[in-house]
Amino acid sequence: MKTVIIGGVAGGLSAASQIKRADRDAEVIVLEKSGDPSYAACGMPYNLFFKDTPVEALYALSLDTIRNGRGIDYRLRHEAVAIDPRRQEVTVVDHEQNREYRERYDFLVYATGNRPAPLPLPGFDDPAVCYFKTLDDTRRVKRLIHDQAPACAILVGAGYTNLEVADVLYNMKIRPVIVEKAPAILPAFAAEIRDKVMEKIAEKGIEFHAGVDVQGKEGATVRTTAGDFDAGLVVVAIGVKPNTGLFAAAGGELGAAGAVKVDQFLQTNLPGVFAAGDCAEHYVRQLGRNSYMPLGPVANKQGRLAGNNIAHRDAMTMFHGIDQTAAFKFFDLTIATTGLNERQLREMGTDFGKIHVDTPTRGSFPGGGTMRTVLLFEKGTGLLLGGQMVGQDVVAKRLDVLAVAVYKQMTVFELAELDLSYAPPYAPVWDPLLIAANQAVKAV
Structure with a gap:
């Protein structure tokens, strides 16, 4: 079995690694048009600060580990320029040797990421x-x-x-x-x-x-x-667009936001072709449909699943989707979100309520801060629909509790009953999540 993967960052390397993990003898070729192997793009802004820390410190794996440790034929500066789905061939330009060649495949993973608007x-x-x-x-x-x-x-x-x-x-x-x-x-x-x-x-x-x-x-x-x-x-930085030109030129079908249209097994309309990562659609559980939210964890999960489904074609696994969880840092603030937002809820015609509370992040212990929690919930039932936070100290990990609650379709009544840990260095006796949940209970 021979798999060619176009794009060697998060989704592409995850797919390649999963195939080789399942079948050490599988032939896996990764075509990466840049001169860098897979890297942690989210760390790029912070690398700027450190003059003597090379950007190569952001590599997820060394080239030696990818090639010799994992047995992946990982080709840098090899750019795929055409896909022939009938012949199951990819036309490739090797920029190092200034030559063009064709690479046949049994399966193809399209993982080209996105490009800046x-x-x-x-x-x-x-x-x-x-x-x-x-x-x-x-x-x-x-x-x-x-x-x-x-x-x-x-x-x-x-x-x-x-x-x-x-x-x-x-x-x-x-x-x-x-x-x-x-x-x-x-x-x-x-x-x-x-x-x-x-x-x-x-x-x-x-x-x-x-x-x-x-x-x-x-x-x-x-x-x-x-x-x-x-x-x-x-x-x-005014947004990104899925990098789908090569796929569309081969007759590939596009979907949400112009991303590659995929089914729940990450298959495309082209035979033997899967797609993963920032070039592909992402299934959003609460919406019940595909959308587009390009983030590193999603790319890695989709890449891994695409590789798994190529290696286990008779027992493929569905991609169960995302809950739109994200966080970022701005000075001493963490800003984080999970679940649906107000705009989406209005578009869906949902009768929802919203509360927000400001709370300290710790008990009687130095070094804490304050945080604001917003909860969105269904009127009448109290079903938790989404949550957002902003503040100092431990915010992102509290947001992760909300992400679990959204995933498990909990109500604000159940959220208010969670047995969350207490110690002054970590939380007040009433955790900010519990305070917010109790306020939501009153508003249901």
Whole structure:
């Protein structure tokens, strides 16, 4: 059995590893067009801070481990340029040897990830403009920061990535200026969560402009409807698009958000072709349908499952989906979410209630902070539909408790009865989750 995998980061390497784990004799070829093996992309903003820590520290595995330890034929700088589903062949360009060849497959895993949404404006092809998607982007930003020491950076877009970048640059004494096209940041979050993030932006004195259109760049000047800004670095992070051009050109069917359409076994409409990761749809349990939420854990899970289903074709396993759980850091705040958000609930016509509470994170013990918890629940039944948090100290792990509650379809009545641990260094006697659940019980 021969499997060719296009894309060698999270989904692709997970698929390859799972196939080899199940069948050591299976032939597995990974085509990775960059010069880097699989890496932890979420760590890229934080690597900027450490001048002497190479970006290669973000590699998930060394090339030697992948090739010799796991027995995977992992080919760097080999770019797939065409798929022929009838012949079951991939046309490949080897950029090292400057040659083109064809690789036949029994099974194919399409794991090409996503690409940054472009900003096709005058001047945005300048070397000082970075999209911060790959390790090469990180290398370029890092060289620019440490070699040229820009005083100011313009961050176009106010999503997870640029908020993390703003945090890092601020702590490197580089003044971030954030411009956002939408009227508000973080549209998937409740207003009560966004308010706390905006308070932190104001507290740090970060210049922020919402409802702004960028018009172009001339030299070091970025022109916008909010005025002109001079900066030695521009980071554009205005969203991503699934990288599906190669698949679509082969007759592949696309689905949610233009991602590769997959069934619950991660099979596509092309025979013998599976898809996984940031290029593919993701099944959302509460919605009961596929959507698109590209995150590292999802890519790894889907890649592993695609590999498992190739290795065990007579006993394939379904991908049971995601609950839209995510978290990120912004200075001393953790911002986290799980389950459905208000926009989705309104679109579904759900009769839901919402509460929010502010609580300390610890008992009578130094070093704690405060946090805000938002719970969304079904009116009448109290079914927990979603939860969001923002605050200092232990927030993400409390959010994980809510993620389990959403997965198990618990009600706020059941959430209020959970036997959560108490000790002053870790929690007040009434944990913030229990306080929030009891408030929700009153509002059901």
